[in-house]
Amino acid sequence: MIKIICLGKLKKQYLYEFINDYKKRIEKYHKINIIELKDYENKEKETEEILKYYNSNEFNIVMAIEGKKISSEKFAKLINDTFINYSTITFIIGSSNGVSEKIKEKANLNLSFSDNTFPHGIFRGILLEQIYRAFKINNNEIYHK
Amino acid sequence: MIKIICLGKLKKQYLYEFINDYKKRIEKYHKINIIELKDYENKEKETEEILKYYNSNEFNIVMAIEGKKISSEKFAKLINDTFINYSTITFIIGSSNGVSEKIKEKANLNLSFSDNTFPHGIFRGILLEQIYRAFKINNNEIYHK
Numbered sequence: 001m002i003k004i005i006c007l008g009k010l011k012k013q014y015l016y017e018f019i020n021d022y023k024k025r026i027e028k029y030h031k032i033n034i035i036e037l038k039d040y041e042n043k044e045k046e047t048e049e050i051l052k053y054y055n056s057n058e059f060n061i062v063m064a065i066e067g068k069k070i071s072s073e074k075f076a077k078l079i080n081d082t083f084i085n086y087s088t089i090t091f092i093i094g095s096s097n098g099v100s101e102k103i104k105e106k107a108n109l110n111l112s113f114s115d116n117t118f119p120h121g122i123f124r125g126i127l128l129e130q131i132y133r134a135f136k137i138n139n140n141e142i143y144h145k
Numbered sequence: 146m147i148k149i150i151c152l153g154k155l156k157k158q159y160l161y162e163f164i165n166d167y168k169k170r171i172e173k174y175h176k177i178n179i180i181e182l183k184d185y186e187n188k189e190k191e192t193e194e195i196l197k198y199y200n201s202n203e204f205n206i207v208m209a210i211e212g213k214k215i216s217s218e219k220f221a222k223l224i225n226d227t228f229i230n231y232s233t234i235t236f237i238i239g240s241s242n243g244v245s246e247k248i249k250e251k252a253n254l255n256l257s258f259s260d261n262t263f264p265h266g267i268f269r270g271i272l273l274e275q276i277y278r279a280f281k282i283n284n285n286e287i288y289h290k
Binding site: 012013014015017018021069070071072075113114115116117118119122125126129130133 | 157158159160162163166214215216217220258259260261262263264267270271274275278
């Protein structure tokens with residue numbers, strides 16, 4: 001399963017449509033569960049909430065601006081290889097100030113898509129698109145638009 | 146002026162809304178002109194078309210995956226500093242295979258937001274959001290969501 005833990009409601013209808021579009025596309029390849037938590041604006045409370053959904057038996061990836069940067073092809077390989085040993089890959093997207101150090105240290109991997117900061121809603125869409133792209137790459141299907 | 150030369154129609158209504166949202170937000174700070182060219186699927190024809198809108202007196206930035214990577218703060222500074230000497234900053238977003246070498250060599254700067262590949266429509270939205278963010282940063286306005 002692909003599990004996504006994210007914080008804060010989406011503020012625009014087009015973001016819901018963007019995210020639902022890619023969620024549906026991913027579902028053709030794999031089970032996906034998006035867990036949207038409240039944006040607590042309190043790092044300790046937020047960490048506590050995330051930890052309720054955190055499972056050390058899963059492969060946990062924190063999305064962090066300073067994390068490791070890899071190409072879409074290497075991201076696809078990471079997903080493919082991780083599913084050999086893990087039944088669930090969990091992605092954690094923090095709120096505007098990022099995920100707490102405590103969770104970053106616990107996670108298997110800190111990953112970054114950019115040196116740039118994006119709004120969390122748009123970032124959620126970007127992550128889903130990259131996951132979808134990964135499944136397309138891993139299935140040798142053409143996808144470059 | 147901010148000028149954006151991009152290729153190919155947007156395929157989803159939510160992408161139009163995403164892009165129009167940020168276009169309107171940018172317009173509060175600066176004039177912006179989005180030039181959407183046909184996706185020619187022929188690199189030579191595409192280059193020819195882009196060059197019709199290319200002006201060497203403007204500061205031309207090609208968005209290229211292998212380009213220079215900078216943070217949102219440095220991107221904001223780049224925009225601020227460039228407008229001292231140039232009246233127009235032009236961003237060129239290629240189609241799925243990127244912009245031709247000819248245009249990359251002509252441009253003032255090749256810039257990258259990520260090692261990952263994104264669909265051109267989503268990338269258009271990402272660029273607009275970063276430009277909007279730059280104006281917010283340059284105006285010392287809070288924006289981190």
